[in-house]
Amino acid sequence: xxxxxxxxxxxxxxxxxxxxxxxxxxxxxxxxxxxxxxxxxxxxxxxxxxxxxxxxxxxxxxxxxxxxxxxxxxxxxxxxxxxxxxxxxxxxxxxxxxxxxxxxxxxxxxxxxxxxxxxxxxxxxxxxxxxxxxxxxxxxxxxxxxxxxxxxxxxxxxxxxxxxxxxxxxxxxxxxxxxxxxxxxxxxxxxxxxxxxxxxxxxxxxxxxxxxx
Ligand code: BG6
Ligand code: MG
Numbered sequence: 264x265x266x267x268x269x270x271x272x273x274x275x276x277x278x279x280x281x282x283x284x285x286x287x288x289x290x291x292x293x294x295x296x297x298x299x300x301x302x303x304x305x306x307x308x309x310x311x312x313x314x315x316x317x318x319x320x321x322x323x324x325x326x327x328x329x330x331x332x333x334x335x336x337x338x339x340x341x342x343x344x345x346x347x348x349x350x351x352x353x354x355x356x357x358x359x360x361x362x363x364x365x366x367x368x369x370x371x372x373x374x375x376x377x378x379x380x381x382x383x384x385x386x387x388x389x390x391x392x393x394x395x396x397x398x399x400x401x402x403x404x405x406x407x408x409x410x411x412x413x414x415x416x417x418x419x420x421x422x423x424x425x426x427x428x429x430x431x432x433x434x435x436x437x438x439x440x441x442x443x444x445x446x447x448x449x450x451x452x453x454x455x456x457x458x459x460x461x462x463x464x465x466x467x468x469x470x471x472x473x474x475x476x
Contacts, residue, residue, distance in 0.1 A: 266447070266474055267427040269366055270417045273377035273400075275308060275433035275452055276467075278354050278389055280347070287343035288319060291335055297323045308453060309434030311378050311407035312336055340381075347381065350388040358467035363394065365471050372396045374417040376430065378407050397421050408436040411444030418446070431470065435459070449473060 274280045285304045292299030299319055307315040316336055320327060327335070366373050374397040375382060382400035386392045399417035406412045418428050430441035433452040438460045441448035450460035451467055462473055 264426055264447075266371060266429045268372040268374060268396075268418065268421045268423040268429070269470070269474075270374045270376040270399075270414055270421075270428055270430045270441075270446070271395075272309065272430070272432045272434065272437050273375050273379055273382055273385060276431050277356060277359055277375070277391070278350070278385060279356055280350070280354075280385065281308075283343055283346040283350075286346060287339050288315065290342050291339050292319055295323065295325075295335070305453060309378055309408045309432070309436035309440075311401060312340065312380065314407055344381065344384070347384065347388060350385065352390045355389050355391070356467065358470075362467055362470050366474070369474065371474065372421045372423060374398065374421055375400065376414045376417040377401065378404075378413060408434065409439035409443060411440045411446075414441055414444045414446055418444070429461075429473070431464075431467070432460070 271277055289299055297319060306318055313336060316332060363373055373395050375395050376399050378401045380401040382398060397417055397420035399413050399420060403416060404412045414430055415425065418425050425445045428446040430446050430448045432438050432441060432448055432450055433454050435454055435457040438448050438450055438454050438457055447461040449462040449464050449470060451464050454460060455463045464470060
């Protein structure tokens with residue numbers, strides 16, 4: 264099936280924000296005396312901010328009210344945004360620019376499909392705001408990955424049928440979301456371990472071989 268569009272996840276695929284998310288959540292968890300480590304952090308990949316908090320609170324004995332949760336979500340995002348101040352185009356992950364330039368040269372559309380509500384801020388910081396044909400992000404959806412909503416929205420905006428879309432993901436939740444949306448999916452990084460993707464890429468640059476198949 265011909266690939267007419269590639270939809271990229273943002274965090275962990277285009278840019279490495281993982282450490283910032285980890286540090287921000289860690290500061291909240293420490294303040295609340297909740298155990299939080301990188302293993303738990305891995306479960307937050309691709310998952311919305313509010314759902315991430317629910318996962319973190321699984322390890323707490325305290326029952327949090329909606330108001331208290333809301334405060335924690337705001338605190339986390341404030342710490343995260345403070346850390347994002349350091350972000351620049353130097354944080355774009357290896358192979359990203361090469362792959363995207365290649366796709367453009369082949370007239371294959373490119374979009375972002377991210378759960379993050381900070382997508383436009385991040386794209387601005389890494390100087391890729393005007394680079395994608397379309398952006399679908401956490402501010403535009405009701406259901407988070409593994410629901411396919413964000414990818415379906417990206418495909419709709421691009422006017423490309425899901426069956427002609429290839430998603431690139433670093434999270435198991437994102438791989439499932441793409442498959443749930445009847446799209447093909449290439450796993451990078453942590454997502455390779457789940458062994459559910461259509462393709463596993465040890466390096467993003469190998470995406471070019473899939474397109475040429
Ligand atoms: C995803 C990240 O891209 O965005 C998750 O992988 C994060 O870790 C989610 O929780 C929501 O991000 P934000 O920026 O809206 O808090
Ligand atoms: Mg990701």
